[in-house]
Amino acid sequence: MSYVNIMERLLEPERVIVFRVSWVDDRGVTHVNRGFRVQYNQSMGPCRGGIRFHPSMNLSVAKFLGFEQTLKNALSPYKLGGAAGGSDFNPKGKSDNEIMRFCQSFMSEMYRYLGPDKDLPSEEMGVGTREMGYLFGQYRRLAGHFQGSFTGPRIFWSGSSLRPEATGYGLVFFAQLMLADMNKELKGLRCVVSGSGKIAMHVLEKLIAYGALPISVSDSRGYLVDEDGFDYMKISFLRDIKAQQRSLRDYSKTYARSKYYDEAKPWNERCDVAFACASQNEINQSDATNLVNSGCRVLVEGSNMPCTPEAVQILRKASVLIAPAMAAGAGGVVAGELELNHECSLMHWSPEDFESKLQDAMKQTYQRAIKAATDFGYQKESPEALVHGAVISAFLTIAQAMTDQGSV
Incomplete structure (x- = not known):
């Protein structure tokens, strides 16, 4: 298997979406921001990844976060692709109404690329419960169905409340x-x-x-x-x-x-x-x-x-x-997947159940990283063992999926 060839493909995102987000502030003045979504790799499954609202957000940051998320998801116990995105919008100092209008404008473009079997976003820097609620509301209105959920902590529309x-x-x-x-x-x-x-x-x-x-x-x-x-x-x-x-x-x-x-x-x-x-x-x-x-x-x-x-x-x-x-940091991936699991949506997890699931998933992730490190000659106690082990394990998982699926 040519890992070099796989690496060349892996480093190129599958899809990059850049769009204009215009919104009106409380004084009636129109502002323009930029929106981004990088759907980095879907060979493992549908994308999951955060949305970040921060003035420093740009395409380069979105690519970096998407790549990191792809590896993180591949290392987790779930079969998921990776994505990331957001906007250079700064939510600090904005009113609830301004944030709502911005989120609705952002989602008006973004919704066509999302869905339970395509890509579901989660919280990241500058995006919390409030922003997720506004984003999800607009997505639901435009997509016309309630399928899937954005991973946010509102129990009545999003499964597990422990996200x-x-x-x-x-x-x-x-x-x-x-x-x-x-x-x-x-x-x-x-x-x-x-x-x-x-x-x-x-x-x-x-x-x-x-x-x-x-x-x-x-x-x-x-x-x-x-x-x-x-x-x-x-x-x-x-x-x-x-x-x-x-x-x-x-x-x-x-x-x-x-x-x-x-x-x-x-x-x-x-x-x-x-x-x-x-x-x-x-x-x-x-x-x-x-x-x-x-x-x-x-x-x-x-x-x-x-x-x-x-x-x-x-x-x-x-x-x-x-x-x-x-x-x-794989805990967020775990919670997001537990929320989307059909059985979990029907019953509300007790915090104890949820924590034991989370502990179990973290243990699996830890063991996979350590195993890959020792397989490739790193001492378990060495300071770089976990870092290299995590990357190796994630890369090999993705490389296998990409090889199986041919040149796509």
Whole structure:
């Protein structure tokens, strides 16, 4: 089998859609944004992948996210293709009505490329429950049927209500599996978390459940550290701050043993495990050095490609174990598929059922990555084993499907 030839084909997306999204703001002024959807590869099955609304979104980012999602989906226990997309629209500071009008305009073009056996989008940066609701409503109106669902957390139109927790919980389950192989556990470990969106908040929640000590969150302006560690009450307070679009620094006014650092990242705080849940390239060379010096032994990637290539080299040299987003972030894929499973839609999962399914899927993903790494000569304990194992396993799965289907 010529893997080089397969790689050439795999690197070229199957379909790239770029379109204009015009919408009217509350003052009646028309604005124009760009919409993107890259349906990267469908050899494994229908596409799944996020929609991102962020000013930095462009075709290059959509391609990168689509490629990463293709590998992530191939590594998961489900047979799925990968896609990604979004718009350079910034939802921050917009009213509900403006966001609704934007989402409806976006979906008016996008709907013709979507469907349960073509492509179903899920939440990503800048797209939450509200945006998903508006997008789905417009899709339903235009497509004329209620088939399938966009993976969002509204139980009455979307199956499992645990979708938003899945990625964050999955990251913690994955970290626990890695630590178990080192004869350790999360209990009592100091954990640094970046970001303060859905994923980061659910990571905090599950870390507390495991008895770990999560001490930080961050936003685009800086980071907050609480030396006593967060508890459920503090997380609830953080959620209120975020919901009201206030600054994380307001937290320090209530909790005296916490501090907010402007224009800084949390990577120099003393920690055992780090969870990078903010955005791509958030850990550069100096951040990686700070992490190593702060005693970090395990880095779990919650965002897609959070480390620059230089940072990865420093972490590997210091024998920091990296859990790649491709494997550790598979929780969202799992939840999305459980929602679409017909039986699951008929009954509402109890959180316990859902978590055991999620744990099981994360374990399968972890084992597949480790097996591929050892099959190809990497030591199980080596810092790059999981990263290479995840990529190898995903690539071989896709390569087999593409070979079986001929030159298409």
